[in-house]
Amino acid sequence: MALHPDQWLKPAGSGLYCEPGGFHIDPGHPVDRAVVTHGHGDHARPGHRRVLATPGTLAIMRNRYGEDCADVMQALEYGERVKQGEVTVWLAPAGHVLGSAQVVLEYGGSRAVISGDYKRRFDPTCTPFQVVQCDVFITEATFGLPVFIHPPDSEEIGKLLHSLELFPESSHVVGVYALGKCQRVIALLRRAGYDAPLYLHGALTELCDLYRTQGIELGELRPATTAGESLAGKIVLAPPSALEDRWSRRLVEPVTAMASGWMRVRARARQRGAELPLIISDHADWPELTRTITDVGAGEIWVTHGREEALMHYATQQGLRARALALIGREEEGQ
Ligand SMILES: [Zn+2]
Ligand SMILES: [Zn+2]
Numbered sequence: 623m624a625l626h627p628d629q630w631l632k633p634a635g636s637g638l639y640c641e642p643g644g645f646h647i648d649p650g651h652p653v654d655r656a657v658v659t660h661g662h663g664d665h666a667r668p669g670h671r672r673v674l675a676t677p678g679t680l681a682i683m684r685n686r687y688g689e690d691c692a693d694v695m696q697a698l699e700y701g702e703r704v705k706q707g708e709v710t711v712w713l714a715p716a717g718h719v720l721g722s723a724q725v726v727l728e729y730g731g732s733r734a735v736i737s738g739d740y741k742r743r744f745d746p747t748c749t750p751f752q753v754v755q756c757d758v759f760i761t762e763a764t765f766g767l768p769v770f771i772h773p774p775d776s777e778e779i780g781k782l783l784h785s786l787e788l789f790p791e792s793s794h795v796v797g798v799y800a801l802g803k804c805q806r807v808i809a810l811l812r813r814a815g816y817d818a819p820l821y822l823h824g825a826l827t828e829l830c831d832l833y834r835t836q837g838i839e840l841g842e843l844r845p846a847t848t849a850g851e852s853l854a855g856k857i858v859l860a861p862p863s864a865l866e867d868r869w870s871r872r873l874v875e876p877v878t879a880m881a882s883g884w885m886r887v888r889a890r891a892r893q894r895g896a897e898l899p900l901i902i903s904d905h906a907d908w909p910e911l912t913r914t915i916t917d918v919g920a921g922e923i924w925v926t927h928g929r930e931e932a933l934m935h936y937a938t939q940q941g942l943r944a945r946a947l948a949l950i951g952r953e954e955e956g957q
Contacts, residue, residue, distance in 0.1 A: 625730030627758045627922075630709075633947045636664070638736060638760070640727060643709035645674070647725055647736055657711065659738030660722035661686065661801055674698055674706070676713055678721020678748075678836055682801065685832050700749065716740040717751035718904050719802030720833055726754055734758040735918065736926075741903065742910040743775070746809040747802070747838050751914075759920035760947070763928030764905040765883055772883060772907040778900040779810045785877055785898055786857065793853040793873035797862035797880040797894065800826050802904050804859055805833045807881050808840045810902075811857070821846040821853060823860035823869065846872070865895060883907070912936055 630641050636650035645655035652669035659665050659675075661682030666675075668687035672694040673680070680695045698704060700723065703712045713723035718739045725736040735756040742751050765772075786794055798804040804826050811820065819842040822830065830843055844851075846858050854874040864870065865878055880896035883903025891899035905928075906914065915923055915937055922943040925933050934944035 624732045624757070627727075627729075627732055627734040630729055631727065631734055631758075633949055636949050638947075638949075640706075640709055640729075642729055643706040643711065643727070645706050645711075648738070655706070656692075657706075657725050658683070659716065659725060659736070660719055662719070662739065665738065668692070672696065674704070674711070676700065676721040676723050679723065680721075681832060681836065682721060682829070685828060686801075700752075714752040714754050715749035717742065717745060717748060720748045720805070720836060720838065722748060724752070724754065726756070732757040734760065735920075736760045737762055737914075739764070739905055740914075741906045742914065743772075745806055745904075746813060747805045747833060753914070753917045755919045757920055758922045758924060759915065759918045760924040760926055761911065761914065761933070762905065763911060763925045763930050763933045765903065765907050766911055766925070766929035766931075766933040768908050768932065770883070770886060770907045771909060772886070772901055772903050775810050775902055776814065778881070778902050779807075779814045781898060782811075782857070782879055782900060783814060783816060785879075786855070789875070789877055790855050791875065793856055793858055793876045794898075795858045795860055795865065795870065795873055795876050795878055796900070797865050797878070797882075797896065798826070798859050799882075800829050800861055803881055803902065805830060805838060805840060806904070807859065807900075807902065808843070809838065812839070812841050816857070817841060818856070819844045821856050821858040823858070823864050825861050825864070826859055862894060908932075915940070915942070 637646050637648040646653045647657045648665040655672045656670040657674045668691035670692045673692040674696045677697040710728040712726045716722040716724045727734045733756045879898035880894045881900040881902040884890045885899035885901045923937040924945045930946040937944040
């Protein structure tokens, strides 16, 4: 008789604790052993004694927190298995940002999959989400309402390029988060045939360099602060926080865009001062969440963070068991 995962996998603060393995998943505070799904700050924290993660995630953690941000950093390739205590652990691609992983745990005759943050649609900057059959699927629900249907990325990038045609003398500044969104917007622009240099706020260069060392093509990137170069008619990427500060004065009659899944919500776009909201999300929308629940074939769904209720209701309607974990300290902004 299989041991039910609720016997050995428990919510702990902002993460989960696996008792027979002796490790936490995405803990929000320093622990002895951590398995980290991906490099975003609400999942990857400095100060653990041992960290197990993909090489991409470890590279991002070193970049953000320094070489000695953990005593031991153990890299695990997608699909490679290790034993932690009595638990078999492996990582499967989550399609969220470079290095992002689902954590697969096998113990006592059952398999639980912790999705971390994920999406299903194509992203040229990371390995696509892998469906892993399991008994319990632990999913995020950032966009867990039926109203959240993200449009195709190509449409959103098309809006930006169209605006550039209409206002060829304006700087087009796009607010993007430094990890993931920035590199994805760049890669999508390149796929849409935009091959002119792109201009970066200084806070974005290091992670772009890191992506390139991991083999992601981004084309020609220049610092937005290069003396003497006019930014008229150029596309400039900057962190959302920089859009309103002194830095942006060097832009010429700027058109302000913002790339985020939240741009679907008008009030948020206004609040961000985005004249050109681009709905580009690194989180699954409602159709992706519900399709994934079907695809993984789990009899039971646990929902970690976001809008749990609608997704739990959906799972129950499909004849599945559903449970809200109500983890604390997860940020919904950032992607
Ligand atoms: Zn994330
Ligand atoms: Zn997150």
